[in-house]
Amino acid sequence: MSDRDTRHKQSMQKLKSHVDDKVAAATEQRGLMMVFTGNGKGKTTAAWGTVTRALGYGYRVGVIQFIKGQWECGERERLIEDPNLEVAIMGTGFTWETQNRETDTAACREVWVEAERMLADPEVYLVVLDEITYMLKFGYLDIETVRRAIENRPAEQSVIITGRNAHRDLLAMADTVTEMQEVRHAFNAGVQARRGIDY
Template sequence: MTDRDTRHKKAMQKRKEIVDAKVAKATEERGIVIVITGNGKGKTTSAWGTVARSLGYGYKVAVTQFIKGTWDCGERDIFEGNPNLSVHVMGTGFTWETQDRELDKKACRAAWEQTLPHLQDDAVHLVVLDEITYMLKYGYLEIEEVLEALKNRPEQQSVILTGRAAHRDLIEYADTVSEVRDEKHAFNAGIKAQKGIDW
Protein backbone atom coordinates (compact mmCIF):
# COMPACT_ATOMS: atom_id res chain seq x y z
CA MET A 1 0.00 0.00 0.00
CA THR A 2 1.40 3.40 -0.98
CA ASP A 3 1.62 6.39 1.34
CA ARG A 4 -1.22 8.00 -0.57
CA ASP A 5 -3.41 4.88 -0.13
CA THR A 6 -2.61 4.84 3.59
CA ARG A 7 -3.51 8.53 3.98
CA HIS A 8 -6.73 7.97 2.02
CA LYS A 9 -7.75 5.01 4.18
CA LYS A 10 -7.06 7.00 7.36
CA ALA A 11 -9.05 10.01 6.08
CA MET A 12 -12.00 7.79 5.07
CA GLN A 13 -11.98 6.04 8.46
CA LYS A 14 -12.14 9.43 10.15
CA ARG A 15 -14.90 10.56 7.79
CA LYS A 16 -16.87 7.35 8.53
CA GLU A 17 -16.68 8.02 12.26
CA ILE A 18 -18.10 11.53 11.72
CA VAL A 19 -20.91 10.26 9.47
CA ASP A 20 -21.75 7.36 11.80
CA ALA A 21 -21.98 9.77 14.74
CA LYS A 22 -24.39 12.03 12.81
CA VAL A 23 -26.53 9.04 11.80
CA ALA A 24 -26.69 7.85 15.43
CA LYS A 25 -27.69 11.33 16.59
CA ALA A 26 -30.51 11.73 14.03
CA THR A 27 -33.33 9.95 15.86
CA GLU A 28 -36.31 12.29 15.33
CA GLU A 29 -38.87 11.00 12.83
CA ARG A 30 -41.16 13.57 11.20
CA GLY A 31 -41.85 15.26 7.91
CA ILE A 32 -39.64 18.17 6.93
CA VAL A 33 -39.97 21.49 5.14
CA ILE A 34 -37.53 22.02 2.28
CA VAL A 35 -36.97 25.36 0.56
CA ILE A 36 -35.19 25.37 -2.81
CA THR A 37 -34.39 28.95 -3.74
CA GLY A 38 -31.82 31.07 -5.56
CA ASN A 39 -31.36 32.47 -9.05
CA GLY A 40 -29.96 29.30 -10.61
CA LYS A 41 -31.60 26.73 -12.87
CA GLY A 42 -33.03 23.53 -11.45
CA LYS A 43 -35.25 24.36 -8.47
CA THR A 44 -38.44 22.91 -9.93
CA THR A 45 -36.56 19.98 -11.46
CA SER A 46 -35.09 19.18 -8.05
CA ALA A 47 -38.57 19.19 -6.51
CA TRP A 48 -39.86 16.87 -9.26
CA GLY A 49 -36.95 14.53 -8.54
CA THR A 50 -38.24 14.18 -5.00
CA VAL A 51 -41.75 13.66 -6.37
CA ALA A 52 -40.35 10.76 -8.43
CA ARG A 53 -38.65 9.34 -5.36
CA SER A 54 -41.84 9.48 -3.27
CA LEU A 55 -44.00 8.01 -6.04
CA GLY A 56 -41.42 5.27 -6.49
CA TYR A 57 -42.16 4.14 -2.94
CA GLY A 58 -45.91 4.27 -3.52
CA TYR A 59 -46.51 7.43 -1.50
CA LYS A 60 -49.22 9.97 -2.30
CA VAL A 61 -47.96 13.32 -3.58
CA ALA A 62 -49.69 16.65 -4.28
CA VAL A 63 -48.11 19.35 -6.45
CA THR A 64 -49.33 22.90 -6.99
CA GLN A 65 -47.59 24.92 -9.71
CA PHE A 66 -48.11 28.62 -9.10
CA ILE A 67 -46.37 30.15 -12.15
CA LYS A 68 -45.48 27.82 -14.99
CA GLY A 69 -48.98 26.67 -15.78
CA THR A 70 -49.17 27.63 -19.45
CA TRP A 71 -45.88 25.95 -20.42
CA ASP A 72 -45.41 22.28 -21.21
CA CYS A 73 -43.78 20.48 -18.29
CA GLY A 74 -41.95 17.26 -19.09
CA GLU A 75 -41.59 16.36 -15.43
CA ARG A 76 -45.33 16.70 -14.91
CA ASP A 77 -46.25 14.92 -18.13
CA ILE A 78 -44.22 11.77 -17.36
CA PHE A 79 -46.28 11.14 -14.22
CA GLU A 80 -49.65 11.90 -15.83
CA GLY A 81 -52.18 9.27 -14.84
CA ASN A 82 -50.30 8.14 -11.72
CA PRO A 83 -53.08 7.49 -9.18
CA ASN A 84 -50.85 8.63 -6.31
CA LEU A 85 -50.17 12.06 -7.83
CA SER A 86 -52.45 15.09 -7.66
CA VAL A 87 -51.37 18.15 -9.68
CA HIS A 88 -53.00 21.55 -9.68
CA VAL A 89 -51.75 24.19 -12.08
CA MET A 90 -52.58 27.83 -11.39
CA GLY A 91 -52.70 28.25 -15.15
CA THR A 92 -52.10 31.96 -15.60
CA GLY A 93 -48.46 31.60 -16.59
CA PHE A 94 -45.65 34.02 -15.84
CA THR A 95 -46.69 37.27 -14.14
CA TRP A 96 -44.77 39.33 -16.70
CA GLU A 97 -46.99 37.75 -19.37
CA THR A 98 -50.36 38.38 -17.70
CA GLN A 99 -49.48 41.88 -16.45
CA ASP A 100 -52.74 41.72 -14.48
CA ARG A 101 -52.21 41.74 -10.72
CA GLU A 102 -55.85 41.19 -9.79
CA LEU A 103 -56.20 38.23 -12.17
CA ASP A 104 -53.00 36.68 -10.84
CA LYS A 105 -54.05 37.30 -7.24
CA LYS A 106 -57.44 35.59 -7.74
CA ALA A 107 -55.82 32.65 -9.53
CA CYS A 108 -53.27 32.33 -6.73
CA ARG A 109 -55.99 32.38 -4.08
CA ALA A 110 -57.92 29.66 -5.93
CA ALA A 111 -54.77 27.52 -6.24
CA TRP A 112 -53.98 28.00 -2.55
CA GLU A 113 -57.52 27.05 -1.54
CA GLN A 114 -57.19 23.84 -3.60
CA THR A 115 -53.83 23.13 -1.95
CA LEU A 116 -54.94 23.54 1.68
CA PRO A 117 -56.81 20.20 1.90
CA HIS A 118 -53.60 18.39 0.88
CA LEU A 119 -51.72 20.18 3.66
CA GLN A 120 -54.30 18.77 6.10
CA ASP A 121 -54.39 15.20 4.74
CA ASP A 122 -52.17 12.74 6.56
CA ALA A 123 -52.43 10.33 3.61
CA VAL A 124 -50.38 12.79 1.51
CA HIS A 125 -46.69 12.10 2.07
CA LEU A 126 -45.29 15.04 0.08
CA VAL A 127 -46.68 18.42 -0.99
CA VAL A 128 -44.80 20.56 -3.51
CA LEU A 129 -45.54 24.29 -3.71
CA ASP A 130 -43.71 25.14 -6.91
CA GLU A 131 -42.84 28.84 -7.40
CA ILE A 132 -44.76 29.86 -4.29
CA THR A 133 -42.05 32.34 -3.31
CA TYR A 134 -43.30 34.69 -6.03
CA MET A 135 -46.81 34.58 -4.57
CA LEU A 136 -45.37 35.79 -1.28
CA LYS A 137 -43.10 38.38 -2.88
CA TYR A 138 -45.95 39.96 -4.86
CA GLY A 139 -48.32 39.91 -1.89
CA TYR A 140 -50.79 37.43 -3.42
CA LEU A 141 -50.39 35.29 -0.30
CA GLU A 142 -49.37 36.35 3.19
CA ILE A 143 -46.38 34.66 4.80
CA GLU A 144 -48.37 34.19 8.02
CA GLU A 145 -51.04 32.02 6.39
CA VAL A 146 -48.44 29.90 4.58
CA LEU A 147 -46.46 29.36 7.78
CA GLU A 148 -49.65 28.53 9.69
CA ALA A 149 -50.54 25.86 7.12
CA LEU A 150 -47.03 24.41 7.32
CA LYS A 151 -47.05 24.35 11.12
CA ASN A 152 -50.47 22.66 11.25
CA ARG A 153 -49.82 20.00 8.60
CA PRO A 154 -49.70 16.29 9.52
CA GLU A 155 -46.57 15.38 11.47
CA GLN A 156 -45.17 12.95 8.89
CA GLN A 157 -45.89 15.12 5.85
CA SER A 158 -43.01 16.82 4.03
CA VAL A 159 -43.34 19.98 1.96
CA ILE A 160 -41.07 21.44 -0.71
CA LEU A 161 -41.37 25.13 -1.59
CA THR A 162 -39.52 26.49 -4.62
CA GLY A 163 -38.76 29.83 -6.23
CA ARG A 164 -36.36 32.73 -6.15
CA ALA A 165 -36.00 35.14 -3.22
CA ALA A 166 -37.59 32.97 -0.54
CA HIS A 167 -39.06 34.99 2.32
CA ARG A 168 -36.68 35.20 5.31
CA ASP A 169 -39.36 33.81 7.68
CA LEU A 170 -39.81 30.82 5.39
CA ILE A 171 -36.06 30.20 5.35
CA GLU A 172 -35.94 30.45 9.13
CA TYR A 173 -38.82 27.98 9.56
CA ALA A 174 -37.60 25.40 7.02
CA ASP A 175 -35.61 22.33 8.05
CA THR A 176 -33.56 22.24 4.85
CA VAL A 177 -32.73 25.19 2.61
CA SER A 178 -30.84 24.85 -0.67
CA GLU A 179 -29.80 27.83 -2.72
CA VAL A 180 -29.24 27.21 -6.41
CA ARG A 181 -26.66 29.73 -7.59
CA ASP A 182 -26.57 31.07 -11.13
CA GLU A 183 -22.91 30.85 -12.13
CA LYS A 184 -23.72 30.79 -15.86
CA HIS A 185 -26.92 30.29 -17.84
CA ALA A 186 -27.13 29.47 -21.54
CA PHE A 187 -30.22 31.68 -21.97
CA ASN A 188 -28.24 34.73 -20.87
CA ALA A 189 -25.78 33.96 -23.66
CA GLY A 190 -28.59 33.99 -26.24
CA ILE A 191 -29.21 30.24 -26.40
CA LYS A 192 -32.88 29.40 -26.77
CA ALA A 193 -34.56 27.39 -24.00
CA GLN A 194 -34.85 23.76 -25.08
CA LYS A 195 -37.65 21.24 -24.70
CA GLY A 196 -36.48 18.32 -22.59
CA ILE A 197 -33.70 20.40 -21.02
CA ASP A 198 -35.28 23.62 -19.77
CA TRP A 199 -38.91 22.48 -19.60
Protein backbone atom coordinates in the same frame (compact mmCIF):
# COMPACT_ATOMS: atom_id res chain seq x y z
CA MET B 1 0.67 -0.21 0.61
CA SER B 2 2.00 3.18 -0.52
CA ASP B 3 2.05 6.22 1.75
CA ARG B 4 -0.71 7.78 -0.36
CA ASP B 5 -2.89 4.66 -0.02
CA THR B 6 -2.27 4.59 3.73
CA ARG B 7 -3.24 8.27 4.10
CA HIS B 8 -6.33 7.68 1.96
CA LYS B 9 -7.42 4.73 4.10
CA GLN B 10 -6.92 6.71 7.31
CA SER B 11 -8.86 9.63 5.87
CA MET B 12 -11.75 7.35 4.84
CA GLN B 13 -11.79 5.67 8.25
CA LYS B 14 -12.03 9.07 9.92
CA LEU B 15 -14.81 10.12 7.53
CA LYS B 16 -16.73 6.87 8.13
CA SER B 17 -16.53 7.39 11.88
CA HIS B 18 -17.86 10.96 11.50
CA VAL B 19 -20.73 9.82 9.24
CA ASP B 20 -21.59 6.90 11.55
CA ASP B 21 -21.79 9.31 14.51
CA LYS B 22 -24.14 11.63 12.57
CA VAL B 23 -26.37 8.71 11.53
CA ALA B 24 -26.54 7.46 15.13
CA ALA B 25 -27.49 10.94 16.38
CA ALA B 26 -30.36 11.32 13.88
CA THR B 27 -33.16 9.72 15.89
CA GLU B 28 -36.15 11.99 15.16
CA GLN B 29 -38.81 10.81 12.69
CA ARG B 30 -41.09 13.45 11.12
CA GLY B 31 -41.93 15.24 7.92
CA LEU B 32 -39.54 17.90 6.68
CA MET B 33 -39.86 21.37 5.27
CA MET B 34 -37.42 22.06 2.46
CA VAL B 35 -36.78 25.27 0.54
CA PHE B 36 -35.10 25.31 -2.87
CA THR B 37 -34.25 28.94 -3.61
CA GLY B 38 -31.63 31.13 -5.26
CA ASN B 39 -31.17 32.60 -8.73
CA GLY B 40 -29.80 29.41 -10.26
CA LYS B 41 -31.57 26.92 -12.50
CA GLY B 42 -32.98 23.65 -11.18
CA LYS B 43 -35.22 24.44 -8.22
CA THR B 44 -38.39 23.03 -9.74
CA THR B 45 -36.47 20.14 -11.28
CA ALA B 46 -35.07 19.24 -7.85
CA ALA B 47 -38.59 19.28 -6.42
CA TRP B 48 -39.85 16.98 -9.21
CA GLY B 49 -36.95 14.66 -8.47
CA THR B 50 -38.17 14.34 -4.88
CA VAL B 51 -41.73 13.84 -6.16
CA THR B 52 -40.46 10.96 -8.30
CA ARG B 53 -38.68 9.46 -5.31
CA ALA B 54 -41.81 9.61 -3.13
CA LEU B 55 -44.01 8.17 -5.88
CA GLY B 56 -41.46 5.39 -6.35
CA TYR B 57 -42.25 4.22 -2.83
CA GLY B 58 -46.00 4.45 -3.41
CA TYR B 59 -46.60 7.61 -1.38
CA ARG B 60 -49.29 10.16 -2.26
CA VAL B 61 -47.95 13.47 -3.52
CA GLY B 62 -49.56 16.85 -4.22
CA VAL B 63 -47.96 19.50 -6.44
CA ILE B 64 -49.19 23.07 -6.77
CA GLN B 65 -47.65 24.97 -9.69
CA PHE B 66 -48.10 28.70 -9.16
CA ILE B 67 -46.30 30.08 -12.22
CA LYS B 68 -45.15 27.49 -14.74
CA GLY B 69 -48.32 25.45 -14.74
CA GLN B 70 -49.50 26.31 -18.24
CA TRP B 71 -46.03 25.79 -19.66
CA GLU B 72 -44.92 22.38 -20.87
CA CYS B 73 -43.34 20.38 -18.07
CA GLY B 74 -41.63 17.11 -19.00
CA GLU B 75 -41.59 15.82 -15.42
CA ARG B 76 -45.32 16.44 -15.02
CA GLU B 77 -46.05 14.83 -18.39
CA ARG B 78 -44.12 11.72 -17.39
CA LEU B 79 -45.64 11.35 -13.93
CA ILE B 80 -49.21 12.65 -14.32
CA GLU B 81 -50.69 9.20 -14.91
CA ASP B 82 -49.49 7.99 -11.49
CA PRO B 83 -52.65 7.56 -9.39
CA ASN B 84 -50.76 8.79 -6.31
CA LEU B 85 -49.97 12.18 -7.88
CA GLU B 86 -52.31 15.17 -7.82
CA VAL B 87 -51.31 18.38 -9.59
CA ALA B 88 -53.12 21.71 -9.30
CA ILE B 89 -52.12 24.53 -11.63
CA MET B 90 -52.60 28.27 -11.30
CA GLY B 91 -54.50 29.07 -14.45
CA THR B 92 -52.80 32.30 -15.52
CA GLY B 93 -49.26 31.24 -16.44
CA PHE B 94 -46.38 33.69 -16.07
CA THR B 95 -47.33 36.85 -14.18
CA TRP B 96 -45.17 39.01 -16.46
CA GLU B 97 -47.33 37.84 -19.38
CA THR B 98 -50.71 38.52 -17.75
CA GLN B 99 -49.73 41.85 -16.16
CA ASN B 100 -53.04 41.87 -14.31
CA ARG B 101 -52.75 41.89 -10.54
CA GLU B 102 -56.45 41.36 -9.92
CA THR B 103 -56.82 38.22 -12.06
CA ASP B 104 -53.47 36.85 -10.93
CA THR B 105 -54.44 37.30 -7.27
CA ALA B 106 -57.78 35.56 -7.85
CA ALA B 107 -56.11 32.67 -9.69
CA CYS B 108 -53.50 32.33 -6.96
CA ARG B 109 -56.07 32.24 -4.19
CA GLU B 110 -58.16 29.73 -6.09
CA VAL B 111 -55.27 27.28 -6.39
CA TRP B 112 -54.18 28.03 -2.81
CA VAL B 113 -57.45 26.44 -1.65
CA GLU B 114 -56.17 23.19 -3.20
CA ALA B 115 -52.82 23.65 -1.47
CA GLU B 116 -54.53 24.12 1.91
CA ARG B 117 -56.54 20.96 1.34
CA MET B 118 -53.40 18.96 0.54
CA LEU B 119 -51.50 20.44 3.49
CA ALA B 120 -54.30 19.33 5.82
CA ASP B 121 -54.54 15.76 4.46
CA PRO B 122 -52.60 13.18 6.50
CA GLU B 123 -52.68 10.80 3.52
CA VAL B 124 -50.54 13.18 1.43
CA TYR B 125 -46.91 12.37 2.15
CA LEU B 126 -45.33 15.25 0.20
CA VAL B 127 -46.65 18.64 -0.93
CA VAL B 128 -44.71 20.80 -3.38
CA LEU B 129 -45.51 24.52 -3.50
CA ASP B 130 -43.71 25.32 -6.73
CA GLU B 131 -42.83 29.01 -7.24
CA ILE B 132 -44.91 30.11 -4.25
CA THR B 133 -42.18 32.59 -3.32
CA TYR B 134 -43.42 34.87 -6.11
CA MET B 135 -46.97 34.76 -4.78
CA LEU B 136 -45.71 36.14 -1.49
CA LYS B 137 -43.44 38.70 -3.14
CA PHE B 138 -46.25 40.09 -5.29
CA GLY B 139 -48.72 40.08 -2.37
CA TYR B 140 -51.13 37.56 -3.89
CA LEU B 141 -50.83 35.53 -0.67
CA ASP B 142 -49.83 36.73 2.79
CA ILE B 143 -47.02 35.02 4.67
CA GLU B 144 -49.12 34.39 7.77
CA THR B 145 -51.65 32.33 5.79
CA VAL B 146 -48.91 30.23 4.23
CA ARG B 147 -46.95 29.88 7.48
CA ARG B 148 -50.02 28.74 9.41
CA ALA B 149 -50.96 26.09 6.82
CA ILE B 150 -47.42 24.68 6.80
CA GLU B 151 -47.06 24.70 10.58
CA ASN B 152 -50.42 22.95 11.07
CA ARG B 153 -49.82 20.21 8.50
CA PRO B 154 -49.76 16.53 9.60
CA ALA B 155 -46.53 15.63 11.42
CA GLU B 156 -45.47 13.03 8.84
CA GLN B 157 -46.03 15.27 5.83
CA SER B 158 -43.09 16.92 4.07
CA VAL B 159 -43.27 20.20 2.14
CA ILE B 160 -41.05 21.60 -0.58
CA ILE B 161 -41.11 25.30 -1.43
CA THR B 162 -39.41 26.52 -4.59
CA GLY B 163 -38.65 29.92 -6.05
CA ARG B 164 -36.26 32.84 -5.87
CA ASN B 165 -36.06 35.18 -2.89
CA ALA B 166 -37.75 32.90 -0.38
CA HIS B 167 -39.39 34.86 2.44
CA ARG B 168 -37.26 35.03 5.59
CA ASP B 169 -40.04 33.39 7.64
CA LEU B 170 -40.04 30.37 5.32
CA LEU B 171 -36.27 30.13 5.55
CA ALA B 172 -36.50 30.26 9.36
CA MET B 173 -39.11 27.47 9.41
CA ALA B 174 -37.27 25.17 7.03
CA ASP B 175 -35.36 22.06 8.05
CA THR B 176 -33.33 22.11 4.85
CA VAL B 177 -32.53 25.12 2.66
CA THR B 178 -30.72 24.73 -0.65
CA GLU B 179 -29.67 27.84 -2.51
CA MET B 180 -28.99 27.32 -6.19
CA GLN B 181 -26.54 29.89 -7.47
CA GLU B 182 -26.23 30.83 -11.10
CA VAL B 183 -22.68 30.79 -12.40
CA ARG B 184 -23.62 30.78 -16.09
CA HIS B 185 -26.91 30.30 -17.92
CA ALA B 186 -27.14 29.53 -21.63
CA PHE B 187 -30.26 31.69 -22.01
CA ASN B 188 -28.24 34.79 -21.15
CA ALA B 189 -26.03 34.03 -24.14
CA GLY B 190 -29.04 33.85 -26.46
CA VAL B 191 -29.57 30.07 -26.36
CA GLN B 192 -33.23 29.07 -26.39
CA ALA B 193 -34.69 26.89 -23.63
CA ARG B 194 -34.55 23.29 -24.82
CA ARG B 195 -37.44 20.86 -24.60
CA GLY B 196 -36.55 17.86 -22.48
CA ILE B 197 -33.62 19.71 -20.90
CA ASP B 198 -34.95 23.03 -19.58
CA TYR B 199 -38.63 22.09 -19.37
